[in-house]
Amino acid sequence: MTPTVVETGRKPASMAQALNRALRDAMAEDPSVHVMGEDVGALGGVFRITDGLTEEFGEDRCRDTPLAEAGILGTAVGMAMYGLRPVVEMQFDAFAYPAFEQLISHVARMRNRTRGAMPLPLTIRVPYGGGIGGVEHHSDSSEAYYLATPGLHVLTPATVADAYGMLRAAIASDDPVVFLEPKRLYWAKDDWSPENPTPVAPIGRAEIRRPGRSATLITYGPSVPVCLEAAEAATAEGWDLEVLDLRSLMPFDDETVCAAVRRTGRAVVVHEANGFGGPGGEIAARITERCFHHLEAPVLRVAGLDIPYPPPMLERHHLPGVDRILDTVARLQWEAGWTEGSGD
Amino acid sequence: MTVLEQSGSSRDFGHRNTEQWPAPPPAWRPRVDPAPLLPGAEPRRVLGTDAAGRLDAAFLTDLYERLVRGRRYNTQATALTRQGRLAVYPSSTGQEACQIAAALALKEQDWLFPSYRDTLAAVARGLDPVQALTLLRGDWHTGYDPHEHRIAPLCTPLATQLPHAVGLAHAARLKGDDVVALALVGDGGTSEGDFHEALNFAAVWQAPVVFLVQNNGFAISVPLEKQSAAPSLAHKAVGYGMPGHLVDGNDAPAVHEVLTEAVERARRGGGPTLVEAITYRIEAHTNADDATRYRTDSAVQEWRAHDPISLVERELEARGLLTQKFTGAVREGAEEMAADLRARMNQDPVLDPMDLFTHVYAEQTSQLREQAARLRAELEAETNAAPHGEPNAEGTAQEDRP
Numbered sequence: 159m160t161p162t163v164v165e166t167g168r169k170p171a172s173m174a175q176a177l178n179r180a181l182r183d184a185m186a187e188d189p190s191v192h193v194m195g196e197d198v199g200a201l202g203g204v205f206r207i208t209d210g211l212t213e214e215f216g217e218d219r220c221r222d223t224p225l226a227e228a229g230i231l232g233t234a235v236g237m238a239m240y241g242l243r244p245v246v247e248m249q250f251d252a253f254a255y256p257a258f259e260q261l262i263s264h265v266a267r268m269r270n271r272t273r274g275a276m277p278l279p280l281t282i283r284v285p286y287g288g289g290i291g292g293v294e295h296h297s298d299s300s301e302a303y304y305l306a307t308p309g310l311h312v313l314t315p316a317t318v319a320d321a322y323g324m325l326r327a328a329i330a331s332d333d334p335v336v337f338l339e340p341k342r343l344y345w346a347k348d349d350w351s352p353e354n355p356t357p358v359a360p361i362g363r364a365e366i367r368r369p370g371r372s373a374t375l376i377t378y379g380p381s382v383p384v385c386l387e388a389a390e391a392a393t394a395e396g397w398d399l400e401v402l403d404l405r406s407l408m409p410f411d412d413e414t415v416c417a418a419v420r421r422t423g424r425a426v427v428v429h430e431a432n433g434f435g436g437p438g439g440e441i442a443a444r445i446t447e448r449c450f451h452h453l454e455a456p457v458l459r460v461a462g463l464d465i466p467y468p469p470p471m472l473e474r475h476h477l478p479g480v481d482r483i484l485d486t487v488a489r490l491q492w493e494a495g496w497t498e499g500s501g502d
Numbered sequence: 503m504t505v506l507e508q509s510g511s512s513r514d515f516g517h518r519n520t521e522q523w524p525a526p527p528p529a530w531r532p533r534v535d536p537a538p539l540l541p542g543a544e545p546r547r548v549l550g551t552d553a554a555g556r557l558d559a560a561f562l563t564d565l566y567e568r569l570v571r572g573r574r575y576n577t578q579a580t581a582l583t584r585q586g587r588l589a590v591y592p593s594s595t596g597q598e599a600c601q602i603a604a605a606l607a608l609k610e611q612d613w614l615f616p617s618y619r620d621t622l623a624a625v626a627r628g629l630d631p632v633q634a635l636t637l638l639r640g641d642w643h644t645g646y647d648p649h650e651h652r653i654a655p656l657c658t659p660l661a662t663q664l665p666h667a668v669g670l671a672h673a674a675r676l677k678g679d680d681v682v683a684l685a686l687v688g689d690g691g692t693s694e695g696d697f698h699e700a701l702n703f704a705a706v707w708q709a710p711v712v713f714l715v716q717n718n719g720f721a722i723s724v725p726l727e728k729q730s731a732a733p734s735l736a737h738k739a740v741g742y743g744m745p746g747h748l749v750d751g752n753d754a755p756a757v758h759e760v761l762t763e764a765v766e767r768a769r770r771g772g773g774p775t776l777v778e779a780i781t782y783r784i785e786a787h788t789n790a791d792d793a794t795r796y797r798t799d800s801a802v803q804e805w806r807a808h809d810p811i812s813l814v815e816r817e818l819e820a821r822g823l824l825t826q827k828f829t830g831a832v833r834e835g836a837e838e839m840a841a842d843l844r845a846r847m848n849q850d851p852v853l854d855p856m857d858l859f860t861h862v863y864a865e866q867t868s869q870l871r872e873q874a875a876r877l878r879a880e881l882e883a884e885t886n887a888a889p890h891g892e893p894n895a896e897g898t899a900q901e902d903r904p
Contacts, residue, residue, distance in 0.1 A: 230663025239666060
């Protein structure tokens, strides 16, 4: 116990605890919030994010469903049609795929096809990403699929405070939100007070996690701590890297991203998802379209390899790590001596 | 080689002395006697049986009028397709009884979940005939507020509206509201995973929902025998733990009776029911389909002899209710409806392209605001280039670079 903890009442809390607290507080405040999914009841979810909710709010409010993702999301659509705010859990990234037809054909466009008469305020929680040694179909980064679908919000927190604040905002949103939970950060702890949760930026805004002048690392979710580590390591080389956490992939915060890139003149996008067809390509294109005259180097990407998610014993070669980020930063070549064509 | 043929498998190891073996675990025992859940061998019929005698005359004449108008709606909408007023129209000629009798089985507070072929069910529930066609005309996907008559949007993907019906019915029950959901699906739709998941959820949750399968013989061109090996589609109910019923889908009073029973059972907390209405699609799947490629005229003729309108006509005739005055008035009413539909559908809808951005999210994203500004500029440029309402000539696109 440090004196700081005593003064502020803040204790180390994990992202999993913050998410659990967010669900509990949302359910306590709004009786229309209903949690549902496979194993969310007695077990409290395979990651324990729904721990104790059935005990506290009863089976009507936190319900174990049959094992069927299309059915889970499809019935949640009907519940939202009737004025409830369902929060569904998809258990693992790759288990959400059977629900894609419901997501794309109905969830994403119900507001639009009914001219706003039938909005669907539902939250779809998807534990996603690798780095936890999961076996096949337990480590996908599926965000590009969601981003390709207009009508969905796509959020992913990287800090304990954001996990709480952003999930509360997602549940309160009148639009469907795909809430991607970086599962390898579930147990990452931070000083955080559940009694007095830190206010967070509204959804749709990016946050600078570390200011810097040499270049901006643009990242989100599980890659945020990796980028912060890379930025610390880079100081030894004399590089002052900025780390920007997108937080929300849709809506995309062009304003904060472009302001950062105009300041530093150089940008690297970092994410776990496959590079080809991944979010990094879209982000790099947006920056190029808006900040071309401010760029000192092409926007580069550090992404997962363009392979199906590898078996756990090989995943470290797939996931963007500090070394790969630093190698890419070096390719930005802002040191003297760089001329066109002298690169790789 | 099978297990039984393996060498030594015929040797007696004393396994057959069953008394020395423990009883099977409790999970082996059937939890429900499936017999009461099984559909009857024959589809339920009312018309042409003694049961027809107890039908109320006013109910019969109202049903007849609705069926005739429904048929006229089908022919008018098909004609509008040929005139290019509708992109497509999936005719329900021959299936009018299923749709109209189904809609009439619901109370005001109940919800209907129709598929794309169920415009007549929506109209029978009170929806404006023009609003029911906007999806097919192409001015907006759903031309009505689903809450107004409690009709979910006409659903084009197959069977995906069934879990919505389950969820809505479940939510209503959680709120303590007296609401039943009726979900319509075709025979082809019963092969989809969402059909299975919806029925399973409904039965496990005992949701107040009724599933009506309109088995019209074909999923576009694929006949039922290539769709399902089940004894009937109603038999599928027993596997989920809910009752299944077979009904003559062209016998409107029979459909009404079976569905009313199922809806009231759901209302009393009895849980879901699956009803299979056996009917026939007289027209092709849509105007884009050539039905002569996959079926013979003789089958169509057999079904024409079992037409839902003529079945009611026979009963009315037997009661002396089929007077010229009555049929004339019914025909006239149907023609008025068709003329009104024709006139209103022949008016060009007024569309605002800026609506494209209005309902994607509760609040527009900055990306959509940018795109909306660009489209607005394009529209203004068009207007300026063609002050007399003429279309903008090609090659005058605005160039914003030097």
